[in-house]
Amino acid sequence: MGFSTAEEVRRYIGGIFETAFADPELGPKLAAVGIVLAVECTEPDARLVIDTRSGIVHPDGPGAPPATATMAMSSAVSNAYWQGRVNLPMAMARKRITVSGEIATMLRLAPLSRKLFPVYVERLRADGRDDLVVA
Secondary structure, X not given: OOOXXXXXXXXXXXXXXXXXXXXXXXXXXXXXXXXXXXXEEEOOOEEEEEEOOOOEEEEOOOOOOOOOEXXXXXXXXXXXXXXXXXXXXXXXXXXXEXXXXXXXXXXXXXXXXXXXXXXXXXXHHHOOOHHHOOO
């Protein structure tokens, strides 16, 4: 089962980036990457703009900076990725995740995200969202 609303995508996917920015180890590393990443999800449709330079997650719309890279996928794939259940290069090869823009810079984010996989699962469980936990 996946997210049922765009607000859930923003809460959980956007929330894990906010957690990363607040982390004393990860926050500075994300800022050093210096990318503005648009995360576009389908089923339900939601778009977030992650500005690693300023440490802000923007909802799509006025006030969001222009993205320098874009990742697009279903919200189910995004949810599974943040649980460590998606191999990024394989998902890209199989077109489950499509990327554009500064791809090499964007790929520098992947190793940083691994530390957040257990945090993401804990957040789902704490919110009673075991239905989103991938077995």
